[in-house]
Amino acid sequence: MRRPLTCVEICAGAGGQALGLALAGFVHVALVEYEEEYCKTLKMNRPEWNVICEDVKKFEGKKYKGIDLLAGGVPCPPFSIAGKQLGKDDERDLFPEALRLIKEMLPRAIMLENVRGFLDSAFNEYRKYILSSIEELGYDVNIKLLNASDFGVPQLRPRVVIVAIKRGELGTFIYPEPLDNGKLTVGEALVDLMSANKWVGAKKWAKGADKIAPTLVGGSKKHGGPDLGPVRARQAWAELGVDGRGVANDAPAEDFDGMPRLTSRMLARIQGFPDTWYFGKTKTAACRMIGNAFPPPVAMAVGKKIKECLEYEDIDRKC
Numbered sequence: 001m002r003r004p005l006t007c008v009e010i011c012a013g014a015g016g017q018a019l020g021l022a023l024a025g026f027v028h029v030a031l032v033e034y035e036e037e038y039c040k041t042l043k044m045n046r047p048e049w050n051v052i053c054e055d056v057k058k059f060e061g062k063k064y065k066g067i068d069l070l071a072g073g074v075p076c077p078p079f080s081i082a083g084k085q086l087g088k089d090d091e092r093d094l095f096p097e098a099l100r101l102i103k104e105m106l107p108r109a110i111m112l113e114n115v116r117g118f119l120d121s122a123f124n125e126y127r128k129y130i131l132s133s134i135e136e137l138g139y140d141v142n143i144k145l146l147n148a149s150d151f152g153v154p155q156l157r158p159r160v161v162i163v164a165i166k167r168g169e170l171g172t173f174i175y176p177e178p179l180d181n182g183k184l185t186v187g188e189a190l191v192d193l194m195s196a197n198k199w200v201g202a203k204k205w206a207k208g209a210d211k212i213a214p215t216l217v218g219g220s221k222k223h224g225g226p227d228l229g230p231v232r233a234r235q236a237w238a239e240l241g242v243d244g245r246g247v248a249n250d251a252p253a254e255d256f257d258g259m260p261r262l263t264s265r266m267l268a269r270i271q272g273f274p275d276t277w278y279f280g281k282t283k284t285a286a287c288r289m290i291g292n293a294f295p296p297p298v299a300m301a302v303g304k305k306i307k308e309c310l311e312y313e314d315i316d317r318k319c
Helices: 016-024 036-045 095-105 121-136 186-194 202-208 231-239 264-270 283-291 296-310
Strands: 005-010 026-033 051-053 069-072 109-115 139-147 158-166
Touching: 005 016, 005 095, 016 026, 016 069, 016 109, 016 296, 026 036, 036 051, 036 283, 069 095, 095 109, 095 121, 109 296, 121 139, 121 158, 158 296, 186 202, 186 264, 264 283
Parallel strands: 005 026, 005 069, 026 051, 069 109
Antiparallel strands: 109 158, 139 158
16 A cells, blocks of 8 residues: 655745645645634634644754655745736745755655746746756756646646756656646536525626636735735626626625626635635635635646556556
């Protein structure tokens, strides 16, 4: 019987990546998160997880040397087109901490995700530095842009996913292929939730919401309330029959007329979270946690491919 594959996760957020990796078969021995609200969410949903609520800059990785997987979604604002794209000059850039922890832990595999902006030409030099630094530590490094909609998540949400496998492992990592059962639309994903209060227009609404959603925006602690983002994003939501100016407490009433607003539970489902994942009672905090999360189905798909590499037995088979 194989031992469970272990994982340390940094910048764990509200648990999107961690949940996906757990579903892929990894057992978390530590999750590091700085914000107290996020830590409470992690502990509330998975009491068995060892949540370390501290700045990753203070986290020591030496005690976890030889861990199977080091994972994390390092903060995206330094590379996001929604921000100033300061990259390495942004104080929120935690790639240097990720490199430090790789050196300290020497994990068998690494998974780091970030926004599409990380691939912009403005960051070519810094990106090459990050990838070559990981290579120099003894890893074969892969980088690819994945779209969440290819893995059953009803929004585009492009994310850069870096996967590195320690040299000496027999497996060769290959990114997961998109699912072949078509893209899930917003209407298909949410019709039952929209119908929760017997809204007579739910099915008609779902028929019109026949596309995937624009990328959910979480915002920062200072900026980002319970709404669906800036004007352009709200316009895209309006084309799906959704009022993006705010977030509702409940599904539309039976006789509701007009464009409905989404609830935080609906947002969570659009992000790929199960309905059982709890984000607390405050809409603003819930929207921020959900919008900043990595979709669990994408993390699970990538995690399964990493797991295959680390459990590789047949030398003629590629994972």
